[in-house]
Amino acid sequence: MKALRNLPGWETTLVVLVVVALLGGGVLSKDFLTGQNLSFLTANFSEILLMALTMTLLVIVAEIDLSVASILGLCSAVLGVLFAAGVPMPLAILAAFVVGGLAGLLNGLLVTRLGLPSLAVTIGTLALYRGLAYVLLGDRAIADFPQAYTNFGFGTVPGTLIPIPIALGTVLAVVTAVVLHATPFGRSLYAIGANEVAARFSGLRVERTKLLLFVMSGLMSALAGIVYTFRFASARGDNATGFELGVIAAVLLGGVSIFGGRGSVVGAVLAVFLIGLINGALTIVDVSNEILTIVTGLLLIGSVLVPNLVARVQAARQRRRLRGNTVSP
Amino acid sequence: MKKRSVLLSALALGSVATLAAAQTPALKKGLKITLLPKNINNPYNVIETSGGTEAGKEIGAAVKIVGPSDAGASSQVSYINTAIAQKQDALVLAANDANALLPYLARAKASGMKIVTMDSDTAVSGRTLFINQANSEGIGRAQVQLLGKLINYKGDIAVLSATPNATNQNTWIKWMQEELKLPKYKDMKLVKIAYGNDDDQKSFTEMQGLIQAYPNLKGVISPTTVGISAGARYLSTSPQKGKVMLTGLGTPNQMRAFVKDGTVTAFQLWNPSDVGYLATYAAAALVSGQITGKEGEKFKAGKLGEYTIGKNGEIIVGPPYTFDKANIDKFNF
Numbered sequence: 001m002k003a004l005r006n007l008p009g010w011e012t013t014l015v016v017l018v019v020v021a022l023l024g025g026g027v028l029s030k031d032f033l034t035g036q037n038l039s040f041l042t043a044n045f046s047e048i049l050l051m052a053l054t055m056t057l058l059v060i061v062a063e064i065d066l067s068v069a070s071i072l073g074l075c076s077a078v079l080g081v082l083f084a085a086g087v088p089m090p091l092a093i094l095a096a097f098v099v100g101g102l103a104g105l106l107n108g109l110l111v112t113r114l115g116l117p118s119l120a121v122t123i124g125t126l127a128l129y130r131g132l133a134y135v136l137l138g139d140r141a142i143a144d145f146p147q148a149y150t151n152f153g154f155g156t157v158p159g160t161l162i163p164i165p166i167a168l169g170t171v172l173a174v175v176t177a178v179v180l181h182a183t184p185f186g187r188s189l190y191a192i193g194a195n196e197v198a199a200r201f202s203g204l205r206v207e208r209t210k211l212l213l214f215v216m217s218g219l220m221s222a223l224a225g226i227v228y229t230f231r232f233a234s235a236r237g238d239n240a241t242g243f244e245l246g247v248i249a250a251v252l253l254g255g256v257s258i259f260g261g262r263g264s265v266v267g268a269v270l271a272v273f274l275i276g277l278i279n280g281a282l283t284i285v286d287v288s289n290e291i292l293t294i295v296t297g298l299l300l301i302g303s304v305l306v307p308n309l310v311a312r313v314q315a316a317r318q319r320r321r322l323r324g325n326t327v328s329p
Numbered sequence: 330m331k332k333r334s335v336l337l338s339a340l341a342l343g344s345v346a347t348l349a350a351a352q353t354p355a356l357k358k359g360l361k362i363t364l365l366p367k368n369i370n371n372p373y374n375v376i377e378t379s380g381g382t383e384a385g386k387e388i389g390a391a392v393k394i395v396g397p398s399d400a401g402a403s404s405q406v407s408y409i410n411t412a413i414a415q416k417q418d419a420l421v422l423a424a425n426d427a428n429a430l431l432p433y434l435a436r437a438k439a440s441g442m443k444i445v446t447m448d449s450d451t452a453v454s455g456r457t458l459f460i461n462q463a464n465s466e467g468i469g470r471a472q473v474q475l476l477g478k479l480i481n482y483k484g485d486i487a488v489l490s491a492t493p494n495a496t497n498q499n500t501w502i503k504w505m506q507e508e509l510k511l512p513k514y515k516d517m518k519l520v521k522i523a524y525g526n527d528d529d530q531k532s533f534t535e536m537q538g539l540i541q542a543y544p545n546l547k548g549v550i551s552p553t554t555v556g557i558s559a560g561a562r563y564l565s566t567s568p569q570k571g572k573v574m575l576t577g578l579g580t581p582n583q584m585r586a587f588v589k590d591g592t593v594t595a596f597q598l599w600n601p602s603d604v605g606y607l608a609t610y611a612a613a614a615l616v617s618g619q620i621t622g623k624e625g626e627k628f629k630a631g632k633l634g635e636y637t638i639g640k641n642g643e644i645i646v647g648p649p650y651t652f653d654k655a656n657i658d659k660f661n662f
Contacts, residue, residue: 029415037414044407143428154432232403234429241401283411289369289398 010255010310014270021274025281032284039161041280042273046165046231047072047224047240049272051247052254053169053176054217056268058118059251060180061193061210062260063111066122068221069243070129071103073236075225077133080142080235089149097222103129104218108211118214126244133237142235153230165227172220177265185209193260249296250275253303275299357617360390362609363412365405365422367449369396372582372662373601374423377448380605381421387631388613400425409433412442419443419612421605424451431455443615447608448601457615457622458642460608462599463649465497468552469504471597471648472577473514476548479574479594483516484547487539489560489577491527491553501552520546525556532559540569551577557596561587581652581660588657600650601662607633607646 025032051068058065075096082092103125110121157167180186192199192206200206229235254271256263275296282292364381366374378394385392395411397404405425412420413436420442424430427450434444434455447460463471476486488505490498502522509519520543525532532555540546540563551557557577561584564570570592579596587593610630611620620626626638636644652660 031414031416034414037410040410040414041407044410141426141428143431150432228403232406232429233432234403234426236426236429238401239403241399280407283395283407284414286393286395289396293398 009314011264011267011270013310014254014267014274018270018274018277021277021281025277025284028281029284032281035161037280037284039156039163041276041283042166043163043231044280045246045272045276046163046169047228047243048246048250048276049166049169049269050172050220050224050227051217051243052250052268052272053173053265054213054220055247055251056254056256056263056265057176057180057189058213058217059193059256059258060189060260060263061213062196063118063210063213064122064248064258065104065107065118065214065217066244066248067103067107067125067129068217068224068247069240070126070133071100071218071221072225072228072240072243073133073238074103074129074136075100075222076229076235076239077136077237079226079229081136083145083235084142089146093226096226097219100218100220100222100225101215102218104215104221105211107218108214111214112207112211130237130241133239137235137237139237143233145230145233149230150233153227153232165231168227173265173269180265189213190261193257193262195261245300246275246296249300249303253299253306258304271303354618356388356613356619358389360388360419360613360616361415361417362390362392362419362421362612362616363408363415363417364392364394364396364605364609365408365412365420366394366396367423367425368398368400368404369394370398371400376660376662377423377601377605380602380607381609382605383602384606384609384613384631388610390609390613392609403429405430406433409437413437413440416440417442418616419445421445421447421608421612423448424455425449427451427455443612445608445612445615447604453641456642458608458611458638458644460604460611461643461645462601462604463647464645465500466504467645467648468578468597469501470508472501472550472552473505473508475595475597475651476550476574476576477514477517479576480517480547482513485518485520485543485545486548486550487521487523487543487546488519489523489525489532489535489539489549489551489553489556491525491556493524495527495553498552505550517548525551525553525559527553527555529555529559532556533563536560536563537567540564540567540573546573548574548576551575551579553577554579554583557593558583558587561592565590565592578649579652580662581657582662584652585657588652588654595651595653597649597651599646600660603633603646603650606631607636607644611636611644 031037055065078099079092079096082095083089107122107125110116111118152164155164156162157164188204191204192209196206228239250272251268252258254268256268279292364378366378368374382392395408420437424446430451438444444456445458446456450459488502490502509517521539523535523539525535539549549560551560557579560575564573564575565587575593576596578598580598584593584596607630614620614628620628622642624638624640627635629635638644
């Protein structure tokens, strides 16, 4: 309870919304609040969860990476092609990470060395990396991965219903949260996002930090690509097409400011779960796909609108309090 | 004495018959069946699933149609999971990817759900039955039968195919040649197999070439949707319109104008609605225990009649469906 009270306003709201979504889903369908169903539907947003972690860091420094889902697809294709060519799986996985890291590095170099806006750069590389994935695989699909690996994507933590990728995502979320909220490096991201010029004058290595974050985003997308490939036992060039929107929707709904300098990992993670639960609840009552798309769109708009409104209301309340209109008991 | 034995054996036969009848359980009422097409906005899929709805009404099953709006490899997975969570009795799907769905279908099977694929199969391990629109022999033979009727079993004929190495086309052509060996086709002569490479312009030119090169040409079979429409476009402006019969495999939307202006009398494809209808009956028969999916088992599928399960759990809907002026407006795909 105390931990809950210590959370900033928007995160608390998100916790409430997650509970409401859970209960709402339970009211809508008796099949919703079963361990099995919750296990299925959380597994469904494993990749979004992973990519949302590094996206949170990027958006906090006022950058964005729209190419994450394409890097996922490219790494999935690399993994599949190498595996099909007889490369041992650990090496193929390593190669996927290398490719993901390089893709992130290219994004980072274009942004930091050439001073291009990351929005434009990563729209470009979104197409580039997806194109490369198609070059590698065409419309082929590579399947038949060893069961030990597909179990990693498909299975649950022994003795529980928690999907392994979600357990992995949770561990990485904790690591990311500690790095962001409890290390000097993490604090420096807020400084860069809030005021880059000031950050630079205070001696922060803005370019190097951003470059590092893009590489991390690439590596995380590679991890998501590996998870996706094993989860569906299928490497295809079109894997996870359009997932970048889900990632960005979650990060923004999580209260991370699109203008940088504000947000938390907890918020982003809660938002991933919230969107996933809403989607899952609507799916189980057979709401059509068009409506689902509309709901995701509305959430995306709301995710920018609502935290802004909440921040304004809070600011107004604080001003009133400062004026001394309220006396604390 | 004799009379009595006849009576007795009649009685015995009767009881055997009732026993046999009792061994085939009736279709269960109130079954919950999920239809999962490749994607839900494609007109072909809409017609296909409408057949499933029709079958559901006939057998008192609750049929729901769900599906993604894109035909991505993994977009169907969450719908499979949802069907498991909803404890549906059967899942009828047209798979977007033969392999991506396998672990999820295995999970669905383990939860007790019956899996039937239609149109687009998964690996055999993923499902119990596969409802296939038509088989190669059926398609090949039916094309010749249709053309034979159209030209009164007389005259030169040609084939306008796709590419020389298209496996499905070549198999169909092989069956066409088998059918042509039957005595009733003794006055029909296959003079040329032309290849339009599934390219509109090339098919157009090839059609033109056929008509100019063979003055006794009475009919052309184009077992490819690209070839038949390009061929029809050429024929519609040629003096041979109405004299050379063109048939083959095409879609109603593509061929509608040519059927209405008299260029083409009849062509074939399958009726997607029958595919969904049969798949739903098959799913219900599986759940009700009428069949288990073994080769040779038989079951009844409403208006389509009785079906026998073939090799690897495959069931063929039947010979291709013939579209003509009378029925083409009932289809939109």
